[in-house]
Amino acid sequence: MTSTAMPTAEQHGLVAHTDGAFVPVQTRSERFRSVNVDDFAPVNGREHEWKLSPVAAFADLTGGELDGSRPTIETTDVAGVAISWIARTDARIGSAGIPEERASANAWSTFGESLLVSVTGEDEKVAVITRSGLGSAPRAAHTVIEAAPFSRALIVLRGIGDARLSENVEILVGEGASLTVVSLQEWSDDSVHLASQFARLSRDSFLKHIVVSLGGKVVRVNPSTHLAEQGADIEALGLYFADAGQHLEQQVFVHHDAPHTKSRVTYKGALQGSGARTVWIGDVLIGQKATGTDSYEQNRNLVLTDGTRADSVPNLEIETGDIAGAGHASATGRFDDEQLFYLMARGIREDEARRLVVRGFLTEIVQKIGSPELEARLNAAVEAELQGN
Amino acid sequence: MSVLEIKNLHVNVETDQGTREILRGVDLVINKGEIHAIMGPNGSGKSTLAYTIAGHPKYTVVQGEILLDGENVLEMTVDERARAGLFLAMQYPVEIPGVTVTNFLRTAKTAIDGQAPSVRTWVKDVRESMSNLKMDKAFAERNVNEGFSGGEKKRNEILQLELLKPNFAVLDETDSGLDVDALKVVSEGVNRAMASTGLGVLLITHYTRILRYIKPDFVHVFVAGRIAEQGGPELADRLEEEGYDRYNVAEAAAAE
Numbered sequence: 001m002t003s004t005a006m007p008t009a010e011q012h013g014l015v016a017h018t019d020g021a022f023v024p025v026q027t028r029s030e031r032f033r034s035v036n037v038d039d040f041a042p043v044n045g046r047e048h049e050w051k052l053s054p055v056a057a058f059a060d061l062t063g064g065e066l067d068g069s070r071p072t073i074e075t076t077d078v079a080g081v082a083i084s085w086i087a088r089t090d091a092r093i094g095s096a097g098i099p100e101e102r103a104s105a106n107a108w109s110t111f112g113e114s115l116l117v118s119v120t121g122e123d124e125k126v127a128v129i130t131r132s133g134l135g136s137a138p139r140a141a142h143t144v145i146e147a148a149p150f151s152r153a154l155i156v157l158r159g160i161g162d163a164r165l166s167e168n169v170e171i172l173v174g175e176g177a178s179l180t181v182v183s184l185q186e187w188s189d190d191s192v193h194l195a196s197q198f199a200r201l202s203r204d205s206f207l208k209h210i211v212v213s214l215g216g217k218v219v220r221v222n223p224s225t226h227l228a229e230q231g232a233d234i235e236a237l238g239l240y241f242a243d244a245g246q247h248l249e250q251q252v253f254v255h256h257d258a259p260h261t262k263s264r265v266t267y268k269g270a271l272q273g274s275g276a277r278t279v280w281i282g283d284v285l286i287g288q289k290a291t292g293t294d295s296y297e298q299n300r301n302l303v304l305t306d307g308t309r310a311d312s313v314p315n316l317e318i319e320t321g322d323i324a325g326a327g328h329a330s331a332t333g334r335f336d337d338e339q340l341f342y343l344m345a346r347g348i349r350e351d352e353a354r355r356l357v358v359r360g361f362l363t364e365i366v367q368k369i370g371s372p373e374l375e376a377r378l379n380a381a382v383e384a385e386l387q388g389n
Numbered sequence: 390m391s392v393l394e395i396k397n398l399h400v401n402v403e404t405d406q407g408t409r410e411i412l413r414g415v416d417l418v419i420n421k422g423e424i425h426a427i428m429g430p431n432g433s434g435k436s437t438l439a440y441t442i443a444g445h446p447k448y449t450v451v452q453g454e455i456l457l458d459g460e461n462v463l464e465m466t467v468d469e470r471a472r473a474g475l476f477l478a479m480q481y482p483v484e485i486p487g488v489t490v491t492n493f494l495r496t497a498k499t500a501i502d503g504q505a506p507s508v509r510t511w512v513k514d515v516r517e518s519m520s521n522l523k524m525d526k527a528f529a530e531r532n533v534n535e536g537f538s539g540g541e542k543k544r545n546e547i548l549q550l551e552l553l554k555p556n557f558a559v560l561d562e563t564d565s566g567l568d569v570d571a572l573k574v575v576s577e578g579v580n581r582a583m584a585s586t587g588l589g590v591l592l593i594t595h596y597t598r599i600l601r602y603i604k605p606d607f608v609h610v611f612v613a614g615r616i617a618e619q620g621g622p623e624l625a626d627r628l629e630e631e632g633y634d635r636y637n638v639a640e641a642a643a644a645e
Contacts, residue, residue, distance in 0.1 A: 336483070337446070338483045339483050339484075339485055341443075341445055341446070341467060342479070342482065342483045342485065343485070343493075343497075344466070344467035344468040344471070345443050345444075345467055345468075345470075345471055345476075345477050345479075346471055346493075346497035346500070346501070346549065346553065347468050347471035347472045347497055347500035347501040347553070348468055348471075348496055348497055348500045349468050349500065350466070350468065352496070352500070353468075356485070356488050356492075356493075356496065357485065357488070359487065359488075360485055360486050360487025360488040360532070361486060361487055362487070363487040364486070364487060
């Protein structure tokens with residue numbers, strides 16, 4: 001973990017085999033990336049970024065034509081949060097990151113204009129942006145959330161109703177800014193949503209990034225965070241609740257690329273019902289420049305019934321010996337019958353006891369959102385999941 | 390007058406080595422207001438009796454009855470038993486992450502009473518009970534048993550005993566792992582609950598130490614899954630001096 005050895009030319013895998021065999025990408029930051037969909041081969045499901053996803057369920061999003069027109073959005077006027085549309089040629093587009101896979105590139109190649117959420121002002125504020133009525137035809141979208149230096153806000157990007165959406169979200173956090181972005185997926189039962197979110201954090205900025213996936217047939221939200229300047233700090237949280245037949249996936253990437261950066265990644269999920277499926281991949285790369293890095297990532301899954309599957313894959317790459325801390329943890333466990341016995345031995349009925357335990361398990365994430373109103377809404381949403389609604 | 394009757398109780402438990410018979414014909418009658426101490430060496434089946442009364446799924450009753458005022462307890466689910474007035478103070482209370490003591494107590498009280506407690510008196514009752522048990526106010530906002538010390542967990546059990554007001558309480562080695570100060574505090578809690586509700590207590594313990602603070606009406610000595618001897622408080626004094634040796638514990642165990 002603390003090796004400072006530099007790769008050498010002899011290192012296996014660093015150069016192509018002479019027989020021309022495929023050499024896997026060695027470092028997370030060196031994955032192929034392009035904004036052009038045609039630069040990616042058609043998706044067959046064996047690619048490492050797709051191998052845990054039901055690719056046949058959304059071939060239209062990875063390979064078909066997408067509608068790139070403006071989607072309908074609803075939002076309320078909040079001072080210091082300006083909403084507008086910008087052209088593809090705007091300099092901000094592509095400044096936080098670019099696609100690493102075909103669905104993302106397909107959306108990038110197709111979107112007409114980008115939604116811009118512009119945050120200014122040092123006082124706290126909350127803005128909710130709701131996308132609804134996206135329909136069942138495949139769509140592309142692009143969003144840029146830009147927080148000016150020293151600004152503060154909580155932005156909720158919420159999806160409800162029907163959708164077949166592939167999108168890219170760029171989050172630009174200015175120097176000293178403190179931004180919370182909640183990506184809230186409450187889509188209808190048949191919806192498919194594939195999202196790549198790219199955040200770039202400037203010096204001494206803080207981003208709390210929260211992915212909440214509850215509704216939709218296939219929901220795949222992959223947030224990448226580039227801690228590009230010193231003192232940048234990301235708290236990445238996730239909460240998901242997969243019911244029968246639901247696939248909820250998140251591939252999280254944190255790139256420590258400057259001194260004294262910090263990351264905390266905590267994703268928690270519950271699975272209930274036949275065919276409930278979740279995927280969590282957590283990649284953390286601590287680059288050579290990222291001395292003094294403090295990093296920890298963890299994933300916890302609570303399995304409530306038989307017939308579910310949770311994949312949990314933490315990966316940690318460290319290229320410098322001078323770090324403050326780096327760790328990862330993953331645990332997937334069945335519902336604890338001793339907890340159930342304890343609560344029932346106090347007169348609490350079984351269904352209510354189960355609710356208490358599951359809500360307790362997920363509440364660690366809910367409590368960190370920082371908006372009592374949203375916390376109450378999420379608790380209610382989790383409650384509805386438990387009731388099987 | 391409420392009564393808890395245990396008749397010819399035989400209980401098995403499934404282990405990796407197959408089925409084991411733990412209780413081999415236990416008879417006990419506990420009237421409300423009485424304190425029965427169950428004493429015995431390790432492995433004699435004391436805790437099995439406690440968990441069987443509460444209805445833990447690990448234990449299978451193969452013969453016998455448990456009756457609460459004539460009602461068949463064995464047909465009740467775990468939560469029904471609690472609502473019928475039975476309480477088990479556990480030896481190893483589990484942690485419930487994300488569920489605060491306040492939320493848990495209120496939920497349990499509402500379940501037991503069939504209605505939410507009046508906000509004003511309930512908050513006062515909780516505060517008073519916690520203060521009596523020398524529990525810091527901050528406990529109320531902590532998650533149930535999470536990060537609690539052994540002594541804190543036991544106090545939390547007795548706090549529930551005081552607030553839920555059962556008719557019968559089984560205390561499963563509540564004294565184990567407590568220092569003398571904590572032992573006194575916990576014992577006072579049990580005595581307070583006795584005084585206020587007149588509950589019946591089945592006090593399970595390995596040691597005679599707690600009997601200095603909670604005075605039993607009856608003492609039963611458990612050996613190899615059945616009651617080997619019973620008597621009044623004087624039996625506890627004798628055990629204090631002589632230990633369990635005269636019950637030929639090793640022999641009884643070997644006969645299994």
